[in-house]
Amino acid sequence: MKRYILAASVGLLAASGLGGDAQADFTICNKTYGTVSVAIGYRDGDQWVSEGWWNLSYEDCAQVVQGDLRQTYYYVRGESDDGETYWTDDYTFCYVDEVFTIRGDENCSGRGYKSGGFMEIDTGNKLDYTLDLTH
Template identity: 45%
Template sequence: MLRNTALAAGALVMLGFAAAPAHADLKLCNNTESRVGVALGYKDKEGWATEGWWTIAPQKCMPLLKGDLIARYYYVFAVDYDKGGSWGGKSIMCTRDKVFTIRGIEDCEGRGYTKTGFFEVDTGEEKDWTVSLSGEKTTQGK
């Protein structure tokens, strides 16, 4: 009887693990030898937002957004803190030097922010995505 109870309890525990939802995030992996600072732009139900700065150590990954992704496109700007230079693009959004969350992408300078070019990340509407920074170029993938 005790053995059957233990087996039943074990089966319930296993079912609990099987029913747990999959963990999905937008992650950034720093595949360089430098520390990088990262800013993220996205559109949510309230409109456009930019956030920064996450500091990511060399050869490490970090989630920028936790949970299932709700948009197809996200925007990233990153700065190499140790060697200089940055990863950016043509999508203009607002940033500032200190930690920030900024609502809206219009009139950055008029609102006291810096106009910054972000590169676009197309997640293909996947719920989980990883962006990888390397020394020369930006790569991305599922």
């Protein structure tokens, strides 16, 4: 797998409860039995942003957006290490195989990026949200 961990220590602190005062965050947890790599897309002002990758072993969680959630919709792409399970949908964002933060969701290939589907997550206007990835 060509992905790298962005926030393992943050995810471990959140999962263990050692992070101090509770914060509102967007957290993704791996409830599968393999390793999962995840990326997120969201609106930042008038621009789309995509970020990744967080590698999550079974039962690991990562805070992919920290602080109170400002959007109702976030977009997630997940890929299992076995290459057989994907969490995707019809919402397209740019990404690469290494750690990335990409501003803009247009002309991905022209800018040297891959383009792929992300699934829409409706947080219901909550300040914090946890997504469990399952098979």
